[in-house]
Each structure stands twice: as C-alpha cells, then as structure tokens.
Amino acid sequence: MPSGSRCPDCGSSELVEDSHYSQSQLVCSDCGCVVTEGVLTTTFNDEGNLREVTYSRSTGENEQVSRSQQRDLRRVRDLCRILKLPPTFEDTAISYYQRAYQLPGIRDARLQKKEVLVGCCVLITCRQHNWPLTMGTICTLLYADLDVFSGTYMQLVKLLGLDVPALCLEELVKSYCSSFRLFQASSPIPAKYVEDKDKMLSRTLLLVELANETWLVTGRHPLPVITAATFLAWQSLRPSARLTCSLAQFCKLANVDLPYPAASRLQELLAVLLQMASQLAWLRVLKLDKRTVVKHIGDLLQHRHMLVRMAFRDGTAEAETQEQEQGEQGQQEEAEDRTFNLSKRKRPSSPAPLLPPCMLKPSKRTHPTPSISTVTGDEDISDSEIEQYLRTPQEVRDFQRAQAASQAAMSVPNPP
Amino acid sequence: MDQNNSLPPYAQGLASPQGAMTPGIPIFSPMMPYGTGLTPQPIQNTNSLSILEEQQRQQQQQQQQQQQQSVATAAASVQQSTSQQSTQGASGQTPQLFHSQTLTTAPLPGTTPLYPSPMTPMTPITPATPASESSGIVPQLQNIVSTVNLGCKLDLKTIALRARNAEYNPKRFAAVIMRIREPRTTALIFSSGKMVCTGAKSEEQSRLAARKYARVVQKLGFPAKFLDFKIQNMVGSCDVKFPIRLEGLVLTHQQFSSYEPELFPGLIYRMIKPRIVLLIFVSGKVVLTGAKVRAEIYEAFENIYPILKGFRKTT
Numbered sequence: 001m002p003s004g005s006r007c008p009d010c011g012s013s014e015l016v017e018d019s020h021y022s023q024s025q026l027v028c029s030d031c032g033c034v035v036t037e038g039v040l041t042t043t044f045n046d047e048g049n050l051r052e053v054t055y056s057r058s059t060g061e062n063e064q065v066s067r068s069q070q071r072d073l074r075r076v077r078d079l080c081r082i083l084k085l086p087p088t089f090e091d092t093a094i095s096y097y098q099r100a101y102q103l104p105g106i107r108d109a110r111l112q113k114k115e116v117l118v119g120c121c122v123l124i125t126c127r128q129h130n131w132p133l134t135m136g137t138i139c140t141l142l143y144a145d146l147d148v149f150s151g152t153y154m155q156l157v158k159l160l161g162l163d164v165p166a167l168c169l170e171e172l173v174k175s176y177c178s179s180f181r182l183f184q185a186s187s188p189i190p191a192k193y194v195e196d197k198d199k200m201l202s203r204t205l206l207l208v209e210l211a212n213e214t215w216l217v218t219g220r221h222p223l224p225v226i227t228a229a230t231f232l233a234w235q236s237l238r239p240s241a242r243l244t245c246s247l248a249q250f251c252k253l254a255n256v257d258l259p260y261p262a263a264s265r266l267q268e269l270l271a272v273l274l275q276m277a278s279q280l281a282w283l284r285v286l287k288l289d290k291r292t293v294v295k296h297i298g299d300l301l302q303h304r305h306m307l308v309r310m311a312f313r314d315g316t317a318e319a320e321t322q323e324q325e326q327g328e329q330g331q332q333e334e335a336e337d338r339t340f341n342l343s344k345r346k347r348p349s350s351p352a353p354l355l356p357p358c359m360l361k362p363s364k365r366t367h368p369t370p371s372i373s374t375v376t377g378d379e380d381i382s383d384s385e386i387e388q389y390l391r392t393p394q395e396v397r398d399f400q401r402a403q404a405a406s407q408a409a410m411s412v413p414n415p416p
Numbered sequence: 417m418d419q420n421n422s423l424p425p426y427a428q429g430l431a432s433p434q435g436a437m438t439p440g441i442p443i444f445s446p447m448m449p450y451g452t453g454l455t456p457q458p459i460q461n462t463n464s465l466s467i468l469e470e471q472q473r474q475q476q477q478q479q480q481q482q483q484q485q486s487v488a489t490a491a492a493s494v495q496q497s498t499s500q501q502s503t504q505g506a507s508g509q510t511p512q513l514f515h516s517q518t519l520t521t522a523p524l525p526g527t528t529p530l531y532p533s534p535m536t537p538m539t540p541i542t543p544a545t546p547a548s549e550s551s552g553i554v555p556q557l558q559n560i561v562s563t564v565n566l567g568c569k570l571d572l573k574t575i576a577l578r579a580r581n582a583e584y585n586p587k588r589f590a591a592v593i594m595r596i597r598e599p600r601t602t603a604l605i606f607s608s609g610k611m612v613c614t615g616a617k618s619e620e621q622s623r624l625a626a627r628k629y630a631r632v633v634q635k636l637g638f639p640a641k642f643l644d645f646k647i648q649n650m651v652g653s654c655d656v657k658f659p660i661r662l663e664g665l666v667l668t669h670q671q672f673s674s675y676e677p678e679l680f681p682g683l684i685y686r687m688i689k690p691r692i693v694l695l696i697f698v699s700g701k702v703v704l705t706g707a708k709v710r711a712e713i714y715e716a717f718e719n720i721y722p723i724l725k726g727f728r729k730t731t
Contacts, residue, residue: 135678150679163670166663167678218662219681219698356659358699375599377623386631389581389596396578 009033068114069101075118079141083133089125096121096160103159116144116152123153127164132172134223169222173208176226177201180254182234189253192241195234203233206301207269213308214272215356216265224259227251228266236297243291268357275352276300276307312354551721555652555704555713559615560622563648566609566630567641575605578636594629601625605633609640612648619647619710649706652713656700661727665696669723685720692716696724 006013007028014029024038065073076097080090100106100117109117119138126133135153139146157164182189183197207229211217217225231250235242247266251258270290277283277293277300286292293300300307353360391399572592576584584592591604601615601622611629616622626645633640662683666675675683682703685694690712695703702720707713 146679150676153679154674154676157674166666166675215659215698217677218659219677221678356698358697359659373618373621375618375620375624377620377627379624381624381628381631385598386628386635389579389594389632390635391578391580395580399577 005035007031007033007035068111069097072114072118073097075115076121079118079122082141083122083126085122085126085131086129089122089129089131092128093121093125096124099160100156105155105159112144112148113152115142116149117156118142119144119149120153120156124157124162124164127167130165130168130171132168132175134167134172136223167222169208169212169217169226170205172222173205173226173229174201176223177204177230180230180256182254192238193245193253195237199237200230200233203237203297203301204230206304207233207297210272210301210304210308211265211269214312214354216268216272218356219358220265221259221261224262224265225269227256227259227262228269231262231266232269232294232297235294239295243294270294273297273300275311276304279307279310308354311351313351551656551718553654553656553717553721555654555702555717557617557650557652557710557713559649559651560617560619560647561612561614561649562616562622562626562646563610563612564626564630564645565641565643566605566611566633566638567643568609568639570605570607570609570633570638572605572607575633575636579632594632596625596628596632599625603629605629619650622647647708650708650710650713651703651705652707652717653701653703654717656702656721656724658700658724658728659698660696660700660724662696662698664727665723687716687719690715694720696720700724 005015005026007015007030010028010031010033012028012030015026015035016029018025018027019038026035026037027033028035073094076093077090080093097117100121106114106117119142123133123135123138125131135146135149138144139149142149156162177200178197180200182193182195182200185191185194204226208217208226211225211229228247231247234250235245245253247263248258251262267290270293273293274288274290277288277296280299280303283296283299288296572584572586572590575592575594576582579592579594581596582592582594589604591606594603594605595601596603599616599621601613603614603626604612611626613622613626613629616625623645627642630640630642662675662677665683665685666673669685672687673683673685682695682697685696687694691706692704692712693706694716695705702717702724704713704716707716
C-alpha cells in the first residue's frame with residue numbers, strides 16, 4: 001500500500017507490504033529493495049526476554065523437509081528423550097531416518113509404517129551401541145503391532161544394508177533386573193522379600209549364562225528366560241522365607257509384567273539344575289525335587305562348569321563317533337563308556353544329552369516317509385476324473401435357488 | 417564316456433572320516449549310494465543337472481559296462497586284477513557298482529588310482545569344497561508353486577457356480593480358489609486367464625495338476641490352453657540331526673544371516689550362490705526356499721552343511 005515513503009534505491013513510490021515467512025517487510029515492487037522490516041520473533045515472551053529463536057524451531061529448516069518427515073523427526077527426538085538415551089543416539093537415529101526416507105519403498109509407504117519406522121531407527125541405534133532395548137518396549141511406546149514393526153524393521157535393515165548386532169544379553173539382564181522393585185522395603189513388600197541389588201544381579205547373570213550354555217536361550221525370546229532366572233536368583237538367596245512365593249506373585253510384588261513363557265522357562269531351568277545336582281554326591285542323597293533344589297543353587301552355580309560337563313554328555317559327539325566306526329561299532333562306544341563307567345558305577349544317573357528342549361521332546365506326529373511318485377506330468381487325464389469336479393445341471397439349479405433365497409433373506413431385515 | 421567309475425578319488429585324499437584305514441572295510445562302499453557327494457569328474461553338465469541325477473546316470477552306465485564286459489572278459493579280469501583284488505579285501509557289496517575290470521583302466525589325468533595301497537601312490541587333489549564329505553542327507557521337496565497361462569478371459573462367477581471344488585469371494589480376493597484331490601493341490605484362477613498352482617511335491621506333479629485344472633476350465637466351456645507353464649518357487653526341508661548355535665552362526669556369517677529371536681526362532685540365511693533363502697533352526701532342521709530348479713536346493717544344502725557342522729560342538 002502506498003504510504004507516501006519512497007524507495008531509497010530507485011526512488012519509486014510503489015511500496016508493497018510483503019511478508020517473508022513470518023517477518024513483515026515493506027518491499028519496493030520495482031527494484032526489490034527492502035525498506036523496512038518487522039520483528040522476527042512471534043511471541044511477546046521471546047521479544048521481552050530477548051531470547052533468540054533456535055533454528056530448529058524457526059521456519060528455515062522446514063523448507064526442504066516435508067511435514068510428515070518433520071513430524072517423524074520430532075518423534076524420533078521425543079522417543080530418545082523418553083528412553084533417556086545419551087544425546088549422541090539422537091543424531092544417529094535422525095540420520096538413519098533421513099537415509100531411510102530417501103528410499104522409494106519407505107517414502108511412498110503409509111503413515112502407519114512411517115510411525116513404526118521411527119521406532120526402528122531408534123532400535124537400530126541402540127543395538128549398535130549395545131544399549132539393551134527390546135522390540136516389545138518400542139512397540140508399547142509406539143502403540144504399534146509387533147507384526148507391522150517386524151516387517152518394517154526387516155525391510156529397513158535389508159534396504160539400508162545395515163549390520164545390526166544382536167541384543168546384548170548381559171546389558172539386558174542388568175537393566176531388566178534393576179527395574180524390579182525389590183531393593184527397598186515399601187508397603188506391599190515384606191522385609192524378608194527385600195534383596196540386595198548386586199547380589200541378585202550377579203546371581204541372575206550366572207543363571208542366564210547357565211541357561212545359555214544348556215540351549216535354553218537359543219531361538220527363544222530372551223526376556224522370559226531372564227524373568228525366570230531373576231526369580232530363581234531371588235528365591236535362592238533366602239530360600240527359607242521365599243519358597244512359598246510363586247513366580248506370578250513375585251512379578252506382581254516387583255511391579256513387573258510376567259511374560260507368558262517365563263513359567264515354562266523356569267521349569268526347564270529347574271530341570272537343568274536338578275540334572276547338575278545329581279552329580280554332586282552330597283546332594284544326591286537328599287533326593288532333591290524342583291522345589292528343594294532352589295536351596296542349593298548357590299553351590300551348583302559355584303561348580304557349574306564342571307557339573308555341566310559331568311551331567312550332560314554331548315549328544316552330538318556320541319552320534320559322530322557312531323558314524324565313524326561303522327565297521328567296529330562296539331569299540332568306540334566302549335571307550336566312551338569307559339570314561340563314564342567310573343562315573344556310572346558311583347553315580348546311578350546316566351548323563352543326559354545336552355540338547356535344546358525341542359529336540360528332547362518326542363515329536364507329536366510321526367512324519368510319514370514320502371512315497372516315491374512316478375508321475376511324469378504328461379499322463380492322460382481321464383474325463384471321469386474331471387467330471388467329478390463339475391456340478392450337474394440339477395445341482396447348479398439348486399445352488400442358484402439357494403443363493404437367491406439367501407439374498408432375499410438378507411435384504412428383508414431392512415425396512416423401507 | 418570312459419570315466420573312472422569308482423569312488424571319486426578326492427574322498428581318498430581326505431583324512432578319511434572313517435578313522436584309520438582299517439583293513440577289510442571297503443573305503444568307497446558307503447559313499448556312492450548316498451549320492452550327494454560332489455564329484456570332481458571333469459566338468460560336463462554339473463551346472464545343469466543335479467549331482468544326484470548325474471551320479472545315478474554314472475551308476476547306470478557302470479552297470480551297463482559291467483554287464484557288457486563281464487561276460488567277455490571274465491577270465492582276463494581274474495588274471496589282471498588279482499593283485500588289486502588282494503588289496504580290495506572284503507568288498508561284498510561293491511561288485512554291483514564297481515567291477516574289478518574297471519580298476520585296470522588307465523586313470524584319467526588328474527585323478528589317482530583307487531587304492532591307497534603301497535603300490536599306487538596317492539596324488540593330492542584339492543576337493544571341490546573344503547572338508548567335503550557327502551552329507552548323506554537329501555532335502556525333501558515340500559511345496560512347488562507354478563504358474564500357467566490359460567490364454568483366454570474367464571468368467572469367475574460361472575466357474576464358481578458350475579464347479580464343485582471352487583470357492584469365490586470377490587470381496588476378499590479377486591480369484592477363484594479351486595482344489596483337486598490328486599495330486600493334492602490348490603489353484604488360484606484369475607479372470608485374465610492366468611493361474612497359480614500350489615501344493616505339489618514335485619515338478620511333474622505340479623505340471624499334472626496344472627493340466628487337470630486347465631481341463632476343468634475347458635470342460636466348463638472356456639477355450640483354455642496350456643501356455644508358458646513355469647515353476648516359480650520350490651521349497652525343501654531336511655534335518656541335520658544335531659543342534660546348532662545360531663548366535664555363533666550369525667556372528668561368523670553376518671553378511672548373510674539375520675537372527676532376531678524376539679521376532680522369529682530361526683536364523684534366516686540368504687545364500688548368494690545359488691540364490692536361496694534358508695531357515696535354520698536350533699533343532700537342526702533346515703528349510704530351503706526360493707529355488708527355481710531342484711538342483712539349486714541340493715546345491716544350497718551342500719553348501720550350508722559344512723558351515724553347520726562347524727557349529728556342532730561348541731559347548
């Protein structure tokens with residue numbers, strides 16, 4: 001609007017009020033010279049306190065980045081802050097997201113997938129720094145389905161060609177155990193249940209290591225194993241007072257969710273400990289069962305390496321030696337037996353095979369041996385065989401009548 | 417094809433898995449019948465044929481040769497090969513496969529004579545793959561997916577109406593799902609005339625099943641043809657019978673493997689050559705998929721078996 005002033009450069013009086021983003025400016029429409037400028041800040045607070053507005057909160061950054069990407073980058077930062085990750089993680093996660101956004105498969109994906117992608121980037125960053133973050137945690141925070149998450153995660157790792165290390169079990173044990181609310185006496189927790197954190201942590205680590213050695217961890221979700229190990233460690237540190245507490249009660253007291261497979265992991269771990277206990281002379285006479293073995297977990301863990309070696313024969317070694325000595329089957333087995341003979345005479349329990357539980361259980365259905373078919377693919381096809389798949393005209397009429405009837409029945413409930 | 421028809425010489429060059437060479441045990445007897453050992457025989461068609469089929473061919477040829485030769489030169493062979501028969505030892509089962517006559521043939525260049533006896537020195541041979549004894553395990557085919565073009569537009573409503581074994585729910589999926597009992601398969605028939613056939617256990621069965629579906633469509637009144645039958649995917653499975661440390665495998669073969677126990681209990685191994693995806697489980701069961709021909713599945717398993725054996729004893 002012409003306000004009577006003139007442009008200092010060219011002298012024209014055609015001045016236009018044209019804002020550059022959020023800054024109001026008076027611009028000469030002939031030469032483009034900026035005559036006057038308004039203030040850049042938009043709130044009185046900022047102006048009053050003379051604080052500058054950071055670049056990330058100004059409008060400058062948003063020029064090249066689309067709105068959904070902006071929102072998701074903000075989400076990445078928020079997620080990192082919620083999880084209390086070190087500040088360097090934020091930048092790495094942001095860079096992964098930006099890289100992923102360049103990929104056509106991701107850029108055209110639905111919003112749901114992009115939301116999940118935020119979690120994937122944070123997860124990959126944590127894994128690379130050995131920070132123990134489980135997918136379950138991320139899915140809970142994102143309100144996302146684990147199936148959608150897993151699909152996006154696998155796709156992202158493949159497309160970016162990333163090398164994501166495995167979840168660090170030791171770190172996971174430490175962080176998970178620390179979340180159990182048992183280290184200070186509070187109202188629902190009786191004094192006899194309170195436990196020292198370091199003792200529980202060290203014993204849980206030993207139990208998880210034992211589980212790993214005896215094939216209880218491979219192929220399974222790591223968290224239920226750790227829950228079971230924590231429970232056993234806690235029980236064994238003061239068995240007289242704690243044997244009456246069940247796994248479910250324990251998790252409720254500790255304010256931790258009980259994962260469903262933890263109960264069966266607990267049984268498997270107890271079975272391993274019982275096998276080990278049968279190798280110690282002074283424990284064999286006690287005739288332990290799954291409840292009483294808890295009292296001796298301390299001793300068993302102290303000698304765990306030797307006990308595992310004694311309690312379990314390597315099932316695979318036996319099989320291999322049998323393969324090798326086809327001509328003289330007796331000899332090698334006898335040699336093996338001789339080393340065990342000593343133990344066998346003194347210890348009545350023969351060593352069990354050290355195998356994952358899925359191999360120890362007998363298969364539920366017998367797998368039928370595939371019959372060798374002599375099909376050539378070019379045989380004649382008899383008409384009668386094909387006829388059996390076609391409806392007779394009567395059947396067709398009946399079917400059509402039934403279809404019409406069901407259509408009519410469906411349309412009746414809607415009153416005009 | 418005058419091949420050295422006895423045991424592939426590379427197997428002798430190995431530290432024999434049978435332990436010390438005990439007299440009286442024919443060293444080659446277990447190897448050939450199992451068949452999946454890699455033969456270092458000159459090249460020929462190892463790319464196109466599966467190893468199994470090639471060895472079966474060889475065996476058939478040996479048998480034919482034996483039958484021809486044994487009658488004519490029985491006497492001569494006894495004289496010639498007495499020296500070598502003495503070292504052969506008790507070889508009751510071998511005459512079916514290897515005739516003593518063949519032992520006197522001149523060895524091919526690059527291959528050793530058969531017996532590690534003092535008379536015949538063993539020349540070292542690099543085996544085709546390191547530590548390669550045949551695994552003795554053959555993957556079984558579980559599923560074949562194939563496609564064929566019937567070459568004409570189809571009216572799916574008519575097909576669903578007039579065929580007994582068809583289901584059609586256009587709101588859920590835009591194809592008719594048809595099943596036949598023999599071979600037990602399922603087909604997806606689209607209105608464009610293209611068809612997908614799944615569930616067969618061999619290539620020939622898949623082809624036969626696809627032809628039966630085409631016949632059904634023909635009998636329903638459409639001018640169906642049988643164009644461009646192609647096998648798109650083959651799935652096989654087998655069991656190595658020992659537990660596998662998946663965490664160790666993912667560490668050493670990081671660029672090929674993906675193991676996420678939080679998502680899936682098995683390890684996903686993407687082999688580059690041949691381009692096959694293997695699902696490896698802790699129990700030792702292996703599922704192989706992504707093959708277009710049977711040989712790829714056998715080759716992939718032969719490639720993975722030595723790797724898996726490396727993880728056998730890690731306790």
